[in-house]
Amino acid sequence: MDQERGVRSRIERAGAKVASRLGWVSRRGGGRTPAPAAPLGDEEEALDGWGFKDTRFVVKPDGHVTLTGRRYNISGLDLPKLLPWLSGILQTPLAYDNRNVPHYPPAVPAARRDEAPPHGSRVKRRRSW
Structure with missing residues (x-):
């Protein structure tokens, strides 16, 4: 014993x-x-999605995925099974050439003036009570 x-x-x-x-x-x-990963001084949040500006998943041409930045313990690691796993979970094909590149901030059209209503017409307004 x-x-x-x-x-x-x-x-x-x-x-x-x-x-x-x-x-x-x-x-x-x-x-x-x-x-836990050591806290970083750069805590700037991403404007085009959830998370931090320095961190995103990147799909390489060979289909492997890498997490950018240094914030997390898996940052910089090659994740060859992540894309096939996600494809199975989502039940849709995922590949390097099938991606949606973020377009942030979106284009905002120039302001335009409202034209005055035609002479003699009345604009109905709703009462807010």
């Missing part, structure tokens, strides 16, 4: 060393999760 506890203790210590080298932290229940 004491020998079993000693072995278990050595395994736990070795696991903790490996986890600390990987930058992982313990969580309740004995599981391990990656440590």
